Amino acid sequence: MENRPVTTESPFVKGLLITSAVVILTLFLLMPLFAVFAEAFRRGWEVFIASLHEDAALSAIKLTLLAAAVSVPLNTLFGLSAAWLVTKFRFKGRAFLLSMIDLPFAVSPVIAGLVWVLMFGAQGWFGPWLAERDIEIIFALPGIILATVFVTFPFVARELIPLMEAQGSDQEEAAVTLGASGWSIFWRVTLPNIKWGLLYGVLLCNARAMGEFGAVSVVSGHIRGKTNTLPLHVEVLYNEYQFSAAFACATLLAFLALVTLGLKSLLEQVTGQKAGGH
Amino acid sequence: MKIVNKSILLICSLLVLNSCGKKESGGTVKLLNVSYDPTREYYVDANKAFTAEWEKANGKKLVIEQSHGGSGKQARSVIDGLDADVVTLALAGDIDVISREADLLPKDWQSKLADNSSPYTSTIVLVVRKGNPKGISDWGDLVKPGVQVITPNPKTSGGARWNYLAAWAWAAKEYSGDEAKILDYITRLFKNVPVLDTGARGSTTTFAQREIGDVFLSWENEAYLIEKEFPGKTEIVYPSISILAEPPVAVVEKNAKKHGTSEVARAYLEFLYTEKAQELAGKHFYRPRNAAIAKRFVDKLPQLPLVTIDADFGGWEKAQRTHFDDGGTFDKIYQP
Numbered sequence: 001m002e003n004r005p006v007t008t009e010s011p012f013v014k015g016l017l018i019t020s021a022v023v024i025l026t027l028f029l030l031m032p033l034f035a036v037f038a039e040a041f042r043r044g045w046e047v048f049i050a051s052l053h054e055d056a057a058l059s060a061i062k063l064t065l066l067a068a069a070v071s072v073p074l075n076t077l078f079g080l081s082a083a084w085l086v087t088k089f090r091f092k093g094r095a096f097l098l099s100m101i102d103l104p105f106a107v108s109p110v111i112a113g114l115v116w117v118l119m120f121g122a123q124g125w126f127g128p129w130l131a132e133r134d135i136e137i138i139f140a141l142p143g144i145i146l147a148t149v150f151v152t153f154p155f156v157a158r159e160l161i162p163l164m165e166a167q168g169s170d171q172e173e174a175a176v177t178l179g180a181s182g183w184s185i186f187w188r189v190t191l192p193n194i195k196w197g198l199l200y201g202v203l204l205c206n207a208r209a210m211g212e213f214g215a216v217s218v219v220s221g222h223i224r225g226k227t228n229t230l231p232l233h234v235e236v237l238y239n240e241y242q243f244s245a246a247f248a249c250a251t252l253l254a255f256l257a258l259v260t261l262g263l264k265s266l267l268e269q270v271t272g273q274k275a276g277g278h
Numbered sequence: 279m280k281i282v283n284k285s286i287l288l289i290c291s292l293l294v295l296n297s298c299g300k301k302e303s304g305g306t307v308k309l310l311n312v313s314y315d316p317t318r319e320y321y322v323d324a325n326k327a328f329t330a331e332w333e334k335a336n337g338k339k340l341v342i343e344q345s346h347g348g349s350g351k352q353a354r355s356v357i358d359g360l361d362a363d364v365v366t367l368a369l370a371g372d373i374d375v376i377s378r379e380a381d382l383l384p385k386d387w388q389s390k391l392a393d394n395s396s397p398y399t400s401t402i403v404l405v406v407r408k409g410n411p412k413g414i415s416d417w418g419d420l421v422k423p424g425v426q427v428i429t430p431n432p433k434t435s436g437g438a439r440w441n442y443l444a445a446w447a448w449a450a451k452e453y454s455g456d457e458a459k460i461l462d463y464i465t466r467l468f469k470n471v472p473v474l475d476t477g478a479r480g481s482t483t484t485f486a487q488r489e490i491g492d493v494f495l496s497w498e499n500e501a502y503l504i505e506k507e508f509p510g511k512t513e514i515v516y517p518s519i520s521i522l523a524e525p526p527v528a529v530v531e532k533n534a535k536k537h538g539t540s541e542v543a544r545a546y547l548e549f550l551y552t553e554k555a556q557e558l559a560g561k562h563f564y565r566p567r568n569a570a571i572a573k574r575f576v577d578k579l580p581q582l583p584l585v586t587i588d589a590d591f592g593g594w595e596k597a598q599r600t601h602f603d604d605g606g607t608f609d610k611i612y613q614p
Contacts, residue, residue: 240319
């Protein structure tokens with residue numbers, strides 16, 4: 001049999017496809033990214049450093065890290081248990097649960113913020129009860145965390161469900177016949193199988209938690225140096241005509257995206273090597 | 279599973295911490311001023327001046343926190359529980375809503391401080407491109423064919439409502455109150471508006487940064503801010519008549535009482551009437567109420583005939599109902 005090329009397209013079509021992919025990538029990804037960095041450094045290093053060192057910026061960074069530090073572990077736990085439940089067992093209402101997990105993806109972030117205002121706002125269902133006890137949720141840290149948790153709800157679960165579905169429950173069943181307890185099955189069989197998928201889900205969840213704008217904007221109250229997260233701070237600076245400072249803070253978010261991408265490809269490499277090494 | 283326990287613990291402690299944080303702690307008094315978009319720069323300076331003065335007199339530390347956004351949106355947030363000690367908004371109507379919907383301050387709040395509770399005023403001016411290429415000198419020029427006018431949406435923006443009423447006031451004078459002619463003028467004016475942004479800052483960006491439109495109906499202080507931020511690109515044209523905009527301030531009495539800040543909140547708003555704060559207002563292109571100080575800024579902020587909302591439009595409640603509520607004149611003249 002003679003050797004034939006795998007693809008059958010003419011060189012012209014190939015060239016066209018590759019060129020258009022490169023052009024689109026440059027136009028929609030590289031240029032905006034470049035613009036963010038160029039704008040941030042337009043007034044020099046000093047302004048860049050100073051705008052990140054300002055009190056309001058520091059507090060925004062702190063608040064963003066704090067919101068992520070609470071919502072990511074919570075959603076990791078939730079994602080793990082939901083994926084475990086949905087893929088290892090068959091029960092009534094399973095399809096309903098699956099679509100509920102996707103709900104935060106389906107609703108607009110503005111709604112995701114407004115539901116908390118409706119529940120915990122001063123005119124909301126629990127508003128008077130909370131006010132009597134002097135507990136603040138909306139326009140304070142707990143509200144920001146609630147909104148972040150809500151919008152980042154599905155990331156880990158969505159990453160794990162297809163993976164665990166594909167793996168099936170054969171190995172767990174084998175472990176049961178060998179007399180392993182529930183916990184040791186989880187730690188020794190399930191978790192090692194899904195750890196890279198889990199890490200990837202956590203990465204995505206974290207990226208969104210730090211970058212969320214809409215839902216957090218609704219519940220934040222925009223108190224400078226107190227309830228502005230990093231994305232909100234960027235908007236405030238932009239509206240104040242402080243373009244360099246706005247883009248300096250935006251580079252932090254862009255940097256986060258780049259780190260996420262880097263870690264993601266590192267993860268893929270590691271998993272590839274592991275698979276090849278065994 | 280330790281992670282879980284820790285995060286639950288963390289949330290609980292945050293809730294508790296947060297509920298305590300609001301009270302005065304360690305001799306520090308906190309004040310939250312919820313304001314609208316263009317006042318940011320002014321209040322940064324005014325807060326600094328008041329804090330220094332108050333700390334010296336009282337021997338305690340004072341921290342004034344700021345929140346800015348569209349005036350209507352900010353009022354909504356206060357109603358929903360944003361814990362403002364004082365509000366400093368774009369128009370009395372927005373504070374009326376807080377009083378009506380949430381009962382956080384008395385109905386007669388506007389009589390609690392001097393000059394309708396507005397320590398500074400502003401007006402609406404026309405901003406044109408450098409050299410005024412379309413030759414715009416008054417409201418009548420806005421309806422010429424080929425002139426693009428930028429203004430935010432009166433349904434959502436406080437500033438836009440002032441714009442609308444200022445144009446209305448000119449037409450009322452020009453056509454000696456003939457309502458059909460006034461409506462025709464306003465209709466043609468809005469035919470020349472290519473984009474209606476939701477807020478004043480959005481419109482400023484549309485005009486100054488994206489360079490859309492020939493003339494921008496703007497707060498006077500925003501107009502000077504554009505000159506500062508985009509030097510040499512724009513000119514300010516003072517029309518033959520405009521409107522006296524009175525952005526009011528008020529203590530949100532229920533909140534302040536809860537925080538134990540009633541006194542300092544009132545002192546803060548009274549401070550806005552002092553010579554020092556009036557001077558700062560002038561520097562940030564707001565018109566000082568104090569006549570002697572206003573005189574010092576007359577080069578920048580010239581006298582011109584100004585109609586008022588109370589004398590010429592029967593107060594905000596009536597103006598809102600006649601012009602901007604559903605079925606009002608704006609709905610009649612504007613078809614998107």
